[in-house]
């Protein structure tokens with residue numbers, strides 16, 4: 001499984017609905033509409049792979065694929081970067 | 085999502101900060117009626133204090149404008165101060181001060197972006213709106229930016245009846261300098277109120293613009309044409325009036341308004357000079373709190389397009405004397421025109437603001 005960290009050029013700001021991420025390089029704004037997803041994004045760099053990050057955030061097995069898809073989208077949007 | 089955004093955010097997404105009412109041009113549609121500096125404009129120290137506050141609130145970036153913001157002697161220091169505080173800057177300029185050295189400076193950091201204002205794809209069309217020599221000034225700035233290696237800066241056009249036929253030319257012009265085209269809507273704000281009747285788009289032009297935009301999602305619009313979404317599939321963007329919810333303005337004297345297009349007492353929420361500063365105005369002012377309440381669709385209630393258009397732009401309604409809970413003056417279903425006929429006597433009186441006295445035009449010899 002891939003390990004991720006927050007892109008160094010991304011700022012993250014908590015909001016009532018979750019958080020906003022802004023990328024200073026490509027100047028794109030991304031909405032994170034789920035508090036648990038925000039916790040995962042904030043802590044993902046501390047884990048060796050994304051599964052460990054999901055487990056630590058208490059993601060139920062039934063929701064795992066949805067969270068993985070959300071994380072893949074954040075990777076695509078360059079909010080997250082893959083690391084070795 | 086739109087509903088949650090409508091209830092407001094801890095900090096604005098789209099914060100415009102006009103640094104000065106001073107300008108070396110006198111564009112006929114200037115939204116802030118700029119010309120002369122105001123003696124009460126924020127001092128350098130006050131500017132820096134605002135930046136500290138924005139950094140603290142984690143405002144990602146500010147849209148700096150004016151007037152012509154680069155005329156302030158402390159402009160470049162302010163830019164450095166923003167970058168140091170990790171507050172990104174996108175500033176709008178007529179290009180007069182974008183020398184090769186300035187262009188280098190802008191290109192040297194990801195935290196600064198620049199937007200060159202242009203209102204015609206040729207000198208004749210542009211200069212009729214922005215003044216003699218202003219086209220050459222903008223093009224020189226674009227050349228300097230491109231030569232400095234600045235990628236994807238913005239060329240910003242207010243779409244009018246006169247230039248709407250040049251959309252492809254604008255796109256080609258921006259492309260020539262590696263820039264992105266940004267189109268925005270003409271609103272009857274500031275001096276724009278004086279020219280709106282003759283320069284705003286006809287219904288037919290609006291329909292053509294809509295199709296043109298749908299086919300070119302790479303063209304930026306700052307969400308300003310969402311009233312056109314009532315014509316079919318929604319344009320990209322949030323499609324709502326963000327005034328006081330995600331949008332606001334800090335003016336040169338520190339007053340905070342709901343949006344850059346409503347410089348009027350009725351939409352003033354407070355001042356960055358008040359106790360609690362900008363954060364308190366944004367989070368707790370009476371005006372912003374009321375703007376975040378669900379608004380009634382009023383006369384738009386029976387319209388099948390309300391979800392897409394939400395009644396359009398508050399500023400456009402206000403300055404044409406229309407009720408705020410009814411159709412936009414440029415309603416694509418024609419409901420604005422009827423309302424305008426009834427409202428023609430109720431337009432709010434707006435003074436000339438900081439326009440140059442006697443409508444003088446300052447010669448463009450100050451390029452350094």
Ligand code: SF4
Nearest residue numbers: 325327343397398399
């Ligand atoms: S008043 Fe008009 S310009 Fe201002 S935020 Fe609302 S829609 Fe946009």
Ligand code: SF4
Nearest residue numbers: 384387393411412415
């Ligand atoms: S009637 Fe109102 S909601 Fe419908 S298109 Fe016109 S302005 Fe928009």
